[in-house]
Every structure is written in structure tokens, then in C-alpha cells.
Amino acid sequence: MTLTEPSTSATSTPPPQLGGPTLPQRRELVTAIPGPRSIALQQRKSAAVANGVGVALPVFVQAAGGGIVLDVDGNSLIDFGSGIAVTGVGNSAPAVVDAVTRQVAQFTHTCFSITGYEGYVEVAESLNRLTPGDHEKRTALFNSGAEAVENAIKIARHFTRRQAVVAFDHAYHGRTNLTMGLTAKSMPYKSGFGPFAPEIYRAPLSYPFRDGGLSGAEAAARAITQIEKQIGAANLAALIIEPIQGEGGFIVPADGFLPALADWARANDVVFIADEVQTGFARTGAMFASEHEGIVPDLVVTAKGIAGGLPLSAVTGRADIMDSSHVGGLGGTYGGNPLACAAALATIQSYLDDDLAGRAREIETVLRGGLNAIRAADDRVGDVRGRGAMIAIELVDPSTGEPDAALTAAVAHAAHAEGVILLTCGTYGNVIRFLPPLTISDDLLRDGLAVVRKALAAS
Template identity: 75%
Template structure:
């Protein structure tokens, strides 16, 4: 029996243009028009800009992406967790169009506007904790991380920052230093910003299922011995690691780190850039363990696809920098602010936190059934609509990046947008838009099941 033989839960997709919610292949993937555009890309765009799936998009919405050749692909990537409300979600389109007709830019630090304040108010309300908060807006996740570190250093008067094994925090100089993985993110781009240190992460699959409290104390011991709490401005951590492989730390790891930070006046920064905004079945992943960070970085799902990011945190910390110390020409652009307000409205009005939970139930059930019959899937993990499978060689238990690549390539060829991740390149991640209808999600999972079966047959 295949996935598609089983009953389909009901769903109401939201967002996007009125596109047929179907997978349809009219050419090979990529088709001739996309291949022609790839040739133009090679002549015009830096070779350093890689492409996961070279199909060139003309429309997207619900759970599909349509390319220039007329192929309709199932979207299990959401532009890396950006289009949580769906591509071209109706409220977002209307809000941006209205703002576009009024004005496109003044620079908030020159001549401000109320939508920036409204976004800050919404973030202060939505992020964990009932303490007094402030927010500041930027363009990208990396900018949010950089500024969170700036703020923490200014407030504490200390310089050192700790990030964790398998972490990903961005591609700027400082955030590359915080990022763990060398290839492709760091290789050849150093030297990196100083006073950045790394501590061991809780990775239950690969640290023997180490208890979360014990794993945290291991990291704390290293921090105290190698850096010293009195020199440490902040630790920064993803509550669920993204590029590192959708690693969910063992229960108690985050809480123990937070308690140590509180006791030592170290700023606890949560990087919720990939996990934020309903993705994990809470508005923020910290909420799964009752974690209230000092500062929280957001981006990706914040504005329905428009570039926007933020740092939100304790008022005393956020008010520490001098006037003019934070900002930027495009940070909190009025179009992005309009999009963010409409996006947040969509998350709340359309109950997309609950939708993420329902998507997670489907992913866990179907991927769990695959893992039960395929020993190459060593783990299914994640929360909500942020789920991954880790693939290994069952004979050795070693990460199998080659198999992962073959499965992803086979899914692409069959019209399913699928992303890999992980320090070892052996993790397949599932980040569908929360607007995806169940029948498309199930069909996409069946394509992946078939791809796994074909690779097993070839082996």
C-alpha cells in the first residue's frame, strides 16, 4: 500500500494565486526554457551563487511552484522556511500593493512611519515572555544576528560570544565565524571576526542520547575553562538547528544553559530565524520548553517573502546602545513592514500554528512508517512542519551523503522541491508552506518513498 492509498485528512489551503494544486510535469526537470536561463545565469551571475534546483519560477501559491516551462512542482521547501503563509498570500499581496501606492521608502531613521512601530509592537507581543520589550528591524537574518551580538556586547561591556557545534547563523564575516560548517559557507573567506568560540551541542543521535542537563553542563564546563563567564557577552543558539540538520537538543539542554546565563549575567540569544513564526507548532520554538530568551532574532517567515528581520528583547538590553548605534538604510522598509503585518495577521487568523501541528503529524506518521522498513533512515526528528530524516549506511552507521543526494535528485526529477542539510550532508529536511493541501503533501512524500525504494533496488 502506498501513502496515496490511505485516507487524507482534510485541509484548507491558504494563500497564493489561484493555481491548480497539482503536480504536473510537461517537460523534463529542468525544461528547455529553464536550461536556457541557466546558460544566461552562468554568463551574468557570479558562480559563487549556487542553485539547488535550476527551474525558473513564474508563479507560486498554496503548495505549488510553476516554472517557465509550465511544470507545476510540489513545494516542500518554502524558500527555506520563508513562505510559511504561502507564496503571494492574499493579505500580503493586498497590503504590499496598498503601501506601494503610498510610498516605497523614506528610511525610518530619517523620516519614520507607523508600520515600523506596528511591527515592533507585534513582535514584542508575540515573542516569549511578558517582560517589557523593544524591537529593531533589519533586512536579513545575518543582519539580525550581527546586531544582536552588537547589542549584547554593548550592554555587558564584554566581547566573547559562544556559538555551538553544527550551528548556522549567516554569511557575513561575523556570522560566518558563528557558523560551524566550513563548506560551502566559510571556505576561503577568512579571517573571521575575533572573540567567537564554539561549544558542544546536544545532538542526541550522535552523542549517545546524552541527557540534556548533562550535555549542557559539558558545554558550560568548556565555556568556563576556555573563556570564563566574566569575559562572555552572550551565547547564541538555534532552539532547533536548521542547516546543521534539524537537530532538536535533548530536553533540559536549553533550560540549563539559560539558567547558567542568568546566574552569570550572560545574554541568551535565541536564533529563531528558521524556526520562528508557527513553523514548529508554536509561534516560536523556544515555547516548546518554556524558554524566554533575553534577545530573539527573527527573519525568514516574518514577512511572507519580503526581506525583513528583527531583534526583539528585554527593554533594558535593547535600549543600551546610543542613538544612531542601530539602524540601516533599508531596515524596516515600509513594503516589508506592510507585508509583515499582513503575514502575522494570516498566521493568527488562519490558525497556522495549529496547521503546522497537523502537517507535523502527517510527516511524522508517514516518514516514521518509512523508517520502520528502511534501516537507512536512522532518525526522523523535528517539530511541527520542520521535520527531517537522517540517512546512514546501515552496515556502518556512517552518514550517507551520497544516498541523500540521489534521493533529492530523484525527487527533483519527479517535480518535488526538496532540500538537504546537515553537517555531514546526510539530512533531508521538510519545510512545506503551511498553505499546502494534504493531498499534495502526501503525494510529495510518496515521491520520496519511491525514490528511496529505487535507490535500494539499485544498491
């Protein structure tokens, strides 16, 4: 399958299925949440699955599509999580289902490091074309966001012959050993799992809600001064940052912060890595969040929304950096699996054909309108922020401005009970994030917002 520009051609009719477009797009509860079948499965989970594997909302799913998740008890829940920003095109998009079905009938695996296949090359070509910048690029495919981040660091160190890496306050980059070191938040991601990989340092982020009016340029100067004094540019291989922080609280840096860091990195031969794992693929109203400030990273890390729910990730970047690794230095048994590549090609085409970046901007209008109305009526909502279909509210004690994690947990729990999948995040545990599929309807958005408003008022 070769990707093309957006088209209006008809897609093949999907086979009958419980999920996808046949699933009624309305919230409906027929049992308490969780229902009896989910409770039984949760008991089985406790007996069979390691305790460290948590489940935020204890329901078990039988089908999903559009903006609805159907649990095993027959409850239809509004999906404000998208599997943590994964299912931008929906949980069972017909084009993705068709592409994977065709591929699975041909072959499921050969390992690209042993015998190649066209799908891997096509995904690489697509990412080289779509990621920011018109320079010559190369791509390598992996399985998860954390694995891709590790490889981006590995590539940057090999290219620069330096070791030090800078990440930022509130960052989240994964749960492997190296990426735990990059991640800022201790619980639940790092506590007790050390020691971590060496030569990882942290710099202050631009956090407009808590920076006391610091401009983007001023925040960048603060970070750069710390980097230069405590590490030294000559020792630094890479600077890695999420253009909008994800798990750290959907923090959008002040205008000018990212460009100043990118300019400094370029001037000092430091590899600038944009972790677009959560922000990539139309999520923020642009194909990549770096585009909002005209950033052209040296390397871009992608995952989550890349393949409609199948495990795939990538590092894409400057050809000279990507090609610096020796043959055999990059790869992995499952990286760029043919099923995931087929799903990615169909998924990326859907982003283009259906203008899902435009849809993300429409979703932002609905979410911001509803959340700003809630904020105007409730001073515990300290901030509304984000871009596109990546929006959040920060809940605080209005008398002090201090984070209110207990209120945040109570609101999420109440929303869950009313059939809305709602995720929390933030270093202080006081941020509610909205990550709906880009295929969700405005009616579901408004219904979900009404549930959140009611939950906040009752908490």
C-alpha cells in the same frame, strides 16, 4: 494596519493572478526537469550571475501559491522548501499581496532613520507582544537574518561590556563575516573567506541521535564546563543558539538542554540569544520554538517567515538590553522598509487568524506518519526528527551509522526530477529537510512523501 486577535472576518477579493489560490494544487510535469526554458535561463544565469550564487534545483519560476511552484516550462512542483522556511503563509498570500499593493501606492521608502512611519512601529509592537516573555521589550528592524544576528551580538557586547561570544556545534547563523565565524560548517559557507571576527568560541550541542544517550542536562553540563574552563563566564557577552538547528541538520536538543543553558546564562549575566530565524512564526507548531521548553530568551532574532517573502528581520528583547545602545548605533538604509513592514503585518495576522501554528502541528502528523513508515521499511533512515512543519530524516550507512551524503544527494536529485522541491542540510550533508508552506494541502504532502519513498527505494 493594527494587528488584532484571530478573527473570522472576510478578506477582500484578490485581483486575478496566476499564482496564489488560483493555481491548481497538484503536481504535474509537462517536460523533463529542468525543461527547455529553464535550461536556457540557467545558461543566461551562468553568463550573468556570479558563480558562487548556486541554485539547488535548476528550474526558474513564473508563479507560486499554496503548496505549488509553477516553473517557466509549465511544470507544477510540490514545494517542500518554502524558500528555506520563508513563505509560511504561501508564496502569494492574498492578504500580503493586498497590503503591499496598498503600501507601494503610498510610498516605497523614506528610511526610518530619516523620517519614521507607522508600519515600522506596528511591527515592533507586534513582535514585542508575541515573542516569549511578558517583560518590557524593544525591537529593531533589519533586512536579513545574518544582519539581525550581527546586531544582536553588537547589542549584547555593548550592554555587557564584554567581547566573547559562544555558538554551538552544527550552528548556522549567516554568511557575513561575523556570522560566518558563528556558523560551524566550513563548506560552502566559510572555506576561503577568512579571517573571521575574533572572540567567537564553540561549545558542544545536544545531538540525541549521535550523543550516545546523553540527557539534556548532561549535555548542558558538558557545554557549560567547556565554556567556563576555556572562556570564563566573566568574559562572555552572549550565548547564541538555534532552539532547533536549521542548516546544521534540524537537530532538536534533548529535553532540558536549552533551559539549563538559559538558567546558567541568567545566573552569570550572559545575554541568551535565541536565533529563531528559521524556527520562528508558527513553523514548529508554536509561534516560536523557544516556547516548546518554556525558554524566555533575553534577545530573539527573527527573519524568514516574518514577511511572506519580503526582506525583513528583527532583534527583539529586554528593554534594558535593547535600549543600551546609543542613538544612531542601530539602523540601516533599508531596515524596516515600509513595503516589508506592510507585508509583515499582514503575514503575522495570517498566522493568528488562520491558526497556522495549529496547521503546522497537523503537517507534522502527516510528515511523521509517512516518514516513520519509510524508516520502518528502510534502515538507511537513521532518524526522523523535528517539530511542526520543520521535519527531517537523517540518512546513514546502516552497518556503521556513518552519514551517507551520497545517498542523500541521490534521493534529492531523484525527487527533483519527479517534481518535488526537496532540500538537504546537515554538517555531514546527510539530512533531508521538509519545510512545506503552512498552507499546503494534505494531498500534496502525501504525494510528495510518495515521491521521496520511491526515490529512496531507487537509490
